[in-house]
Amino acid sequence: MRLVLIALRNLAYWQPRNLGAMAGILIAIASLVALVGLARGVQDTLLNALDMRGTDVLITEAGALDLISSIVPDSLAQDAAQITGVDATAPELTRLTTLEDGRSVVVVAWPVDSYPWDSLTLAQGRLPTAQDAQTVVLGQALADRLSANIGDTITLFHEPFEVIGTVTATALLSRSAAYARIGDVQALTFRQGQATSINIRTERAHRTATLQTLRAGFPDLSVETTDALGDSYLFGRIANVLALAISTVAVVSAVLVIFNTMSTSVTARRGEIAILSAVGWNRPHIVAMLLIEGSVISMIAGGLGILAGILLATGVAAHPQIVGFVDPVINAGLVAWAFAVSLGVGLLGTLVPALRAVRRPPAEVLRGR
Amino acid sequence: MNGDIALAAHGLRRSFHQGRVRALDGVDFQLPAQASVAITGASGSGKTTLLYALSGLLELDAGTVSVEGHSPKTPAHWADLRRDRIGLVFQDDWLLPALSVAQNIEIAMHNTHRTAAERQARTRELLQLVNAEAFAERRPNELSGGERQRVAVARGLANAPAILLADEPTGELDQANSTHIADLLFDLQRSQGLSLVIVTHEHTLARRCALQFVMQDGRGAFDPDKAAP
Numbered sequence: 035m036r037l038v039l040i041a042l043r044n045l046a047y048w049q050p051r052n053l054g055a056m057a058g059i060l061i062a063i064a065s066l067v068a069l070v071g072l073a074r075g076v077q078d079t080l081l082n083a084l085d086m087r088g089t090d091v092l093i094t095e096a097g098a099l100d101l102i103s104s105i106v107p108d109s110l111a112q113d114a115a116q117i118t119g120v121d122a123t124a125p126e127l128t129r130l131t132t133l134e135d136g137r138s139v140v141v142v143a144w145p146v147d148s149y150p151w152d153s154l155t156l157a158q159g160r161l162p163t164a165q166d167a168q169t170v171v172l173g174q175a176l177a178d179r180l181s182a183n184i185g186d187t188i189t190l191f192h193e194p195f196e197v198i199g200t201v202t203a204t205a206l207l208s209r210s211a212a213y214a215r216i217g218d219v220q221a222l223t224f225r226q227g228q229a230t231s232i233n234i235r236t237e238r239a240h241r242t243a244t245l246q247t248l249r250a251g252f253p254d255l256s257v258e259t260t261d262a263l264g265d266s267y268l269f270g271r272i273a274n275v276l277a278l279a280i281s282t283v284a285v286v287s288a289v290l291v292i293f294n295t296m297s298t299s300v301t302a303r304r305g306e307i308a309i310l311s312a313v314g315w316n317r318p319h320i321v322a323m324l325l326i327e328g329s330v331i332s333m334i335a336g337g338l339g340i341l342a343g344i345l346l347a348t349g350v351a352a353h354p355q356i357v358g359f360v361d362p363v364i365n366a367g368l369v370a371w372a373f374a375v376s377l378g379v380g381l382l383g384t385l386v387p388a389l390r391a392v393r394r395p396p397a398e399v400l401r402g403r
Numbered sequence: 404m405n406g407d408i409a410l411a412a413h414g415l416r417r418s419f420h421q422g423r424v425r426a427l428d429g430v431d432f433q434l435p436a437q438a439s440v441a442i443t444g445a446s447g448s449g450k451t452t453l454l455y456a457l458s459g460l461l462e463l464d465a466g467t468v469s470v471e472g473h474s475p476k477t478p479a480h481w482a483d484l485r486r487d488r489i490g491l492v493f494q495d496d497w498l499l500p501a502l503s504v505a506q507n508i509e510i511a512m513h514n515t516h517r518t519a520a521e522r523q524a525r526t527r528e529l530l531q532l533v534n535a536e537a538f539a540e541r542r543p544n545e546l547s548g549g550e551r552q553r554v555a556v557a558r559g560l561a562n563a564p565a566i567l568l569a570d571e572p573t574g575e576l577d578q579a580n581s582t583h584i585a586d587l588l589f590d591l592q593r594s595q596g597l598s599l600v601i602v603t604h605e606h607t608l609a610r611r612c613a614l615q616f617v618m619q620d621g622r623g624a625f626d627p628d629k630a631a632p
Contacts, residue, residue, distance in 0.1 A: 396455075
């Protein structure tokens with residue numbers, strides 16, 4: 035009888051105990067995947083939205099806590115447009131406001147005919163024109179959430195806005211935002227002549243040189259590539275630290291749970307280990323059999339844990355209070371990492387008690403039955 | 404091998420509970436090849452501890468054990484001897500609950516020179532020997548005490564050992580099963596030339612052995628009423 039077959043028969047026989055071990059690992063890995071995926075998603079959701087609209091560089095207020103709290107003159111867009119290597123610019127005023135249903139929504143405002151509008155794909159209706167007043171285009175996810183159609187009126191900043199179009203986008207924040215003319219939002223939020231940021235699209239061939247020129251041209255402002263935005267704002271840095279802290283806690287918790295679960299499972303089988311030793315099995319064979327069992331448990335539970343984590347993160351992101359603000363980032367790297375944690379810790383959690391168990395003289399266990 | 408010493412132990416010492424309990428207190432023991440020895444004594448006298456020491460399952464405070472002239476020094480060497488030369492039968496059958504009767508026997512042949520086909524043939528042979536063919540595919544928890552003990556004997560014989568050590572092999576059996584197991588052990592001892600050590604508190608079983616080693620308070624000596632080895 036092969037070692038693998040013996041291990042599988044043991045796994046099948048000790049189902050209740052193994053199911054308990056699997057449940058422990060599953061919960062640990064699900065927590066790890068969900069927490070890390072959500073933590074990464076909080077930051078990536080904003081960056082994806084910026085990246086999708088083709089913005090390479092963002093000019094914001096130096097030392098601003100986050101993108102929304104930054105205030106810069108919207109005329110900077112014209113100044114930046116004069117710099118060599120700048121392909122297009124657009125002032126942006128982003129505000130958070132509360133809808134009638136009590137939920138928050140991000141309102142992004144640009145001048146009509148500016149380049150960020152090109153990143154939106156119209157699903158229905160049209161984009162704003164210079165002749166419009168208090169018109170809004172809704173991301174498809176927001177339109178669905180509000181059951182809003184073309185021609186309907188919604189209330190933003192306590193004022194009625196006519197829905198003139200719906201747009202689709204790959205970035206979650208873009209699908210969940212409302213888009214309006216910057217003049218309307220400036221007037222309603224008492225920010226005439228102000229923007230939260232200046233979006234800049236650079237010529238690809240001169241991107242690095244253009245960034246340096248922009249920094250030299252606006253020394254008192256924050257001039258950052260969109261990739262580096264997460265590190266440039268206090269809230270971004272807090273999000274990074276939180277993501278790291280949550281990831282660490284999740285990994286450590288997973289390691290402890292898996293280690294404890296597997297240790298308990300092996301320790302409970304000291305009698306079997308002793309009898310295998312008594313019938314002439316040497317230590318490496320006993321350890322190998324236990325490792326096979328541990329790896330099967332870890333792989334199955336790890337795989338199921340990853341699936342559960344994805345479902346959990348998706349469920350959390352769909353919660354009414356935060357829907358549209360975070361898209362969990364659970365990529366192949368995170369999946370592979372979580373699986374490696376499950377398998378690696380499962381094997382280590384089996385190996386350590388297994389080595390301890392096989393080193394114990396069998397008589398100590400056999401006498402103590 | 405007749406006339407040789409199958410198992411020899413000198414100055415075995417082992418204490419428990421920080422030295423308060425001396426389970427083995429300088430025990431010398433010899434098992435002549437193809438002979439049968441009963442280790443007897445009151446409960447707590449050190450019988451089972453001696454058996455574990457003779458099979459390398461116990462770490463000793465002092466003393467040496469030699470098996471057919473070899474003195475194993477490492478756990479790996481002891482494991483090889485238990486696989487190839489020493490068979491063990493325990494009072495509690497200690498069968499693995501996840502495996503069938505046949506698999507419990509076959510598992511003792513793991514990591515031997517035998518091919519899978521040879522292991523299966525040997526298993527069938529042993530099942531026949533202990534009259535366990537009828538329940539070969541059952542799990543241990545589906546068997547009676549006597550049936551389990553027969554399987555344990557078969558497992559102890561799996562690799563055709565030269566020495567069989569049995570710890571109270573009839574201890575938890577009724578009279579009929581007890582007699583059946585005892586007959587089986589002595590038949591095998593005679594037919595296969597086994598060197599047999601039986602730990603028992605049953606006089607009937609002890610009397611069937613050629614020699615008797617009596618343990619008392621961690622010390623032991625051969626019964627002078629029976630021929631010394």
